[in-house]
Amino acid sequence: xxxxxxxxxxxxxxxxxxxxxxxxxxxxxxxxxxxxxxxxxxxxxxxxxxxxxxxxxxxxxxxxxxxxxxxxxxxxxxxxxxxxxxxxxxxxxxxxxxxxxxxxxxxxxxxxxxxxxxxxxxxxxxxxxxxxxxxxxxxxxxxxxxxxxxxxxxxxxxxxxxxxxxxxxxxxxxxxxxxxxxxxxxxxxxxxxxxxxxxxxxxxxxxxxxxxxxxxxxxxxxxxxxxxxxxxxxxxxxxxxxxxxxxxxxxxxxxxxxxxxxxxxxxxxxxxxxxxxxxxxxxxxxxxxxxxxxxxxxxxxxxxxxxxxxxxxxxxxxxxxxxxxxxxxxxxxxxxxxxxxxxxxxxxxxxxxxxxxxxxxxxxxxxxxxxxxxxxxxxxxxxxxxxxxxxxxxxxxxxxxxxxxxxxxxxxxxxxxxxxxxxxxxxxxxxxxxxxxxxxxxxxxxxxxxxxxxxxxxxxxxxxxxxxxxxxxxxxxxxxxxxxxxxxxxxxxxxxxxxxxxxxxxxxxxxxxxxxxxxxxxxxxxxxxxxxxxxxxxxxxxxxxxxxxxxxxxxxxxxxxxxxxxxxxxxxxxxxxxxxxxxxxxxxxxxxxxxxxxxxxxxxxxxxxxxxxxxxxxxxxxxxxxxxxxxx
Numbered sequence: 001x002x003x004x005x006x007x008x009x010x011x012x013x014x015x016x017x018x019x020x021x022x023x024x025x026x027x028x029x030x031x032x033x034x035x036x037x038x039x040x041x042x043x044x045x046x047x048x049x050x051x052x053x054x055x056x057x058x059x060x061x062x063x064x065x066x067x068x069x070x071x072x073x074x075x076x077x078x079x080x081x082x083x084x085x086x087x088x089x090x091x092x093x094x095x096x097x098x099x100x101x102x103x104x105x106x107x108x109x110x111x112x113x114x115x116x117x118x119x120x121x122x123x124x125x126x127x128x129x130x131x132x133x134x135x136x137x138x139x140x141x142x143x144x145x146x147x148x149x150x151x152x153x154x155x156x157x158x159x160x161x162x163x164x165x166x167x168x169x170x171x172x173x174x175x176x177x178x179x180x181x182x183x184x185x186x187x188x189x190x191x192x193x194x195x196x197x198x199x200x201x202x203x204x205x206x207x208x209x210x211x212x213x214x215x216x217x218x219x220x221x222x223x224x225x226x227x228x229x230x231x232x233x234x235x236x237x238x239x240x241x242x243x244x245x246x247x248x249x250x251x252x253x254x255x256x257x258x259x260x261x262x263x264x265x266x267x268x269x270x271x272x273x274x275x276x277x278x279x280x281x282x283x284x285x286x287x288x289x290x291x292x293x294x295x296x297x298x299x300x301x302x303x304x305x306x307x308x309x310x311x312x313x314x315x316x317x318x319x320x321x322x323x324x325x326x327x328x329x330x331x332x333x334x335x336x337x338x339x340x341x342x343x344x345x346x347x348x349x350x351x352x353x354x355x356x357x358x359x360x361x362x363x364x365x366x367x368x369x370x371x372x373x374x375x376x377x378x379x380x381x382x383x384x385x386x387x388x389x390x391x392x393x394x395x396x397x398x399x400x401x402x403x404x405x406x407x408x409x410x411x412x413x414x415x416x417x418x419x420x421x422x423x424x425x426x427x428x429x430x431x432x433x434x435x436x437x438x439x440x441x442x443x444x445x446x447x448x449x450x451x452x453x454x455x456x457x458x459x460x461x462x463x464x465x466x467x468x469x470x471x472x473x474x475x476x477x478x479x480x481x482x483x484x485x486x487x488x489x490x491x492x493x494x495x496x497x498x499x500x501x502x503x504x505x506x507x508x509x510x511x512x513x514x515x516x517x518x519x520x521x522x523x524x525x526x527x528x529x530x531x532x533x534x535x536x537x538x539x540x541x542x543x544x545x546x547x548x549x550x551x552x553x554x555x556x557x558x559x560x561x562x563x564x565x566x567x568x569x570x571x572x573x574x575x576x577x578x579x580x581x582x583x584x585x586x587x588x589x590x591x592x593x594x595x596x597x598x599x600x601x602x603x604x605x606x607x608x609x610x611x612x613x614x615x616x617x618x619x620x621x622x623x624x625x626x627x628x629x630x631x632x
Contacts, residue, residue, distance in 0.1 A: 020063075022070045030065045120164075121145045124171065128153035131160075131176070140185065141165065148172045150194045154179045169195060175202045184208070193217050200242060224248055232272070236260050241268045250274060257281050259305075269293055276300050282307045282329055287336075289313055292320040299323070299342075304330055308351045312336040323365075327352065333359045335379075341365060350374045355382050357402075364388060371395050380404055380425070387411065390434075394418050401428045403448065410434060417441055424451050426471065433457060440464045447474045449494065456480060465489055470497045472517065479503055482526070486510045493520045495540060502526060509533055516543050518563070525549055532556055539566055541586065548572060551595075555579045562589045564609065571595060580604055585612050587632065594618060601625045608632055 065073070120141055122129055129146065141164040146152065148171030156176035164183050169175075169191040177199035180186060188211040189203070197220050203209060204224040215221070215235045223229060225248035232246050232255045241257070243265035249272045257264065259281035266288050269275070273295035280287065282305045292302065299322045304312065306329030314335040317325070322340060327333075327348045334356035337343060343363045350372045357379030360366060366386045373395045381404040383389055389409045396418045403425035406412060411434045417424070419441045426448035429435060435455045440447065442464035449471035452458060458478045463470075465487045472494035475481060483506040484498065490510035495517035498504060505526035511533045518540035521527065525548045532539075534556045541563040544550060550570045555562065557579035564586035567573060574595045578585075580602045587609035590596060598621035599613075605625035610632035613619060 019072055020065070021072045022065070025068045025070045026065055028067050030069075119143045119145070121147065123147055124149040124152065127151065128155045128174075128176075129158050131155040131157040143168060146170065146172050148194065152194075156199065157181070159183065166190075173197070175199055177201055178204065181205060187211065188213065191215050191218070198222055205248075221245060227251060232256070232269070234258055234261060239263070241265060243267055244270055247271055253277075255279070257284065259283050264288055264291060266290055271295065273297070277302075279303045279305070281305055282310070285310060287312045287316045289315040290318060291316050292322065294319045294321070297321050301326065304328070306330040306351065310351075314356070332356065335359050335361075338362055345369065348372055348375075353377065355379060357381055358384060361385055367391065373397060378402055378405055381407060383407075383409055385409075396420055399423075401425060403427055404430070406432055408432070414438075417444075419443065424448055426450055427453070430454060436460070438462070440467060442466055445469075447471050449473055450476065452478060454478075463487055463490075468492065470494055472496055473499070475501060477501070482506065484508070486513070488512050491515070493517055495519055496522065498524055500524075509536075511535060514538065516540060518542060519545065522546055528552075532559075534558055539563055541565055542568065545569055551575065553577070555582060557581050560584075562586055564588060565591060568592060578602055578605070583607070585609060587611060588614065590616060592616070597621065599623070601628070603627050606630065 124147060141162060143166045144164050145168045150171045150173060152172045153174040154172060154176055157178045160178050160181045162183050163185045165185050165187055167189045171194045173194055174197045178201045179199060181201055181204045183206050185208060186206040187208050191214040193216050195215060195218055198218055200222050201224055202222050203226055207227045209226040210228045210230060217237050218235045219237055219239055221234060221238050222242060222245045224244050227248060227250045229249045229252050232249060232252045234257055236258045237260050239260060239262055241261055241264045245268045247267055247270035251274055252272050253274050253276045255269060255275055255278040257280045261281055262283045262285060264284055267290055270293055272293050275296045276298050277300055299320060301324040302322045304327045308329045308331060310330045311332040312330060316336040317340060319339045321342045323342050323344050325343060325346045329351045330348060331351055332354045335358045337360050338358055339362035341364055343366050346369045352372050352375055354377045358381040361381050361384040363386050365388055367388050368391045371394060375395045376397045376399060380402045384404050384407040387410050390411050397420060398418050399420055400423040401417060401421060404427045406429050407427050408431040412432050413434045414437055421441050422443045422445060424444055424447050427450040428448060430450050430453045432455050435458050437460035439462040443466055444464050445466050446469045447467060450473040451471060453473045453476040455478050457480055459480050461481060461484060463486060466489055467487060468489050469492045470490060473496040474494060475498050476496050477500045479500060479502040481501050482503050484504060485508040488510045491512050491514045493516050496519045497517060499519050499522045501524050503526050504524045507527060507530050512535050513533050514535060515538040519542045520540060521544050522542050523546040527547050528549050528551050532555060535558060536556055537558050539559060539562060542565045545565050545568040548571050550573050552575040554577040559579055560581050561584040562582060565588040568588050568591040570593050572595045573593045576599050578601060581604055582602060583604050584607045585605060588611045589609060590613050591611050592615040594617050596616050597618050600623040603625045606627050607630035612632060
């Protein structure tokens with residue numbers, strides 16, 4: 001669509017003018033190669049530049065006319081001349097107009113094709129094959145063949161966008177970045193054993209690419225957005241799978257990562273949503289985050305073949321849809337499988353030592369897991385919200401049950417805590433509705449806050465001989481627990497530890513007990529009698545409030561105060577003995593104790609709080625302390 005004409009003669013010397021015209025808007029950027037020294041005046045509406053001198057010393061100018069340009073452009077030149085045809089190195093396909101630019105070691109090329117092509121073949125004489133050769137080529141090419149010498153390189157962007165159907169590479173060692181990017185017709189690439197390096201984005205967005213043949217010695221690889229590729233079988237010498245290397249390979253159903261791979265970058269398989277299986281080789285030391293795409297709805301199995309030191313990193317399989325996870329040679333799992341909604345079972349071998357915090361949190365379909373005897377550590381919340389988990393065996397080497405480990409595992413019926421465990425963390429079994437019995441081993445020294453809270457079907461608890469502290473709300477709302485026997489090692493019962501255990505009827509307290517926390521036995525309506533040990537020093541506010549059937553209580557001499565509302569609403573309380581060291585009776589301490597008829601306060605009592613005996617409607621006899629100074 002371009003025409004050239006001689007324009008008005010120049011003003012001085014040998015200056016000449018030439019005009020370039022286009023009657024219609026150009027469909028693409030169009031280069032014009034003019035064999036002259038330089039432009040005298042920079043053209044408006046176009047980009048003009050002077051490349052380095054040719055090997056024979058001649059100079060020339062390249063003018064790029066932008067896409068959509070039309071009209072007339074007058075160029076002021078030193079000498080007017082016409083483009084010359086040249087054979088292009090080892091290129092044997094004719095009908096090119098080409099200009100080689102620069103010295104031999106840094107040759108670049110400016111070229112465009114005059115006619116449609118069928119086959120393009122490069123010989124060994126051109127190395128590297130430069131970029132930009134096909135920048136303005138609209139031809140459809142059936143086969144591109146490169147017959148290199150074993151060291152041949154294809155430069156960055158060399159064939160980018162070319163409408164090529166098949167590529168055959170012989171003796172090519174390196175494919176540069178974006179070399180075949182966005183080749184819309186590319187279906188097959190064949191490479192011999194000379195090929196070692198495939199640059200980043202080399203085949204990005206080749207939507208029809210389905211077949212890769214050879215590639216046996218390739219060490220780096222990239223096929224981003226090759227949406228027709230049916231499977232991802234990474235060659236056996238590849239060491240690194242780069243970031244987004246196969247992202248957008250939307251038709252690939254299988255991924256096989258060989259033992260040669262040592263590193264997989266983030267998002268390597270992003271949006272590969274047709275994957276049904278993935279196998280990872282043993283030399284990958286660390287499996288990174290977001291390895292498996294979240295949209296792979298049909299993913300069945302992921303197999304990790306580690307070397308005994310392999311780590312699966314935080315969020316490696318985050319929210320992926322796999323159903324089965326099989327691990328061998330994996331040492332550490334660190335929060336890897338959170339919220340995998342379809343995960344049904346997990347198998348690991350004896351290499352596994354650590355499962356990090358929240359590793360399987362929210363895996364709502366997980367029903368069974370077999371943990372190896374090598375496992376020594378479970379992090380916080382490992383099986384949190386695994387609402388279908390009904391079977392698990394903990395290894396004997398496990399030393400603790402961390403916070404929220406089994407939080408909200410609603411159908412877990414029973415669990416054997418290993419004898420090696422020394423601690424049970426906060427909320428470890430909270431909301432385990434299906435849990436019916438638990439035995440705390442003898443090495444455990446503390447039961448964490450809310451450890452068994454809301455275990456509404458818990459009917460049997462055995463507490464080991466080393467437990468010294470029952471945490472706050474430890475057994476809160478375990479409303480089917482009929483009995484609790486605390487060993488003599490227990491010194492502290494935390495706040496609300498047994499609150500709302502409505503079936504709790506029999507309680508044996510430790511003879512070493514020092515403190516009963518606020519609301520510790522509040523609303524335990526089944527308790528009729530409880531013996532407070534002589535070691536007890538502190539009873540918290542509301543400790544026995546709403547124990548509606550409590551009939552008798554004796555406060556030992558070791559206690560110095562009765563807290564606020566400690567026995568409030570104990571409707572059937574008829575007998576109270578207050579020890580000789582009690583100095584203060586708190587606000588509402590015996591409020592609404594409607595069965596209480598008489599009470600004697602020792603001479604140690606100096607103050608009675610507000611409403612201490614309000615609504616004690618049957619109280620007919622009250623002997624006050626001689627030392628009393630304050631009545632609320």
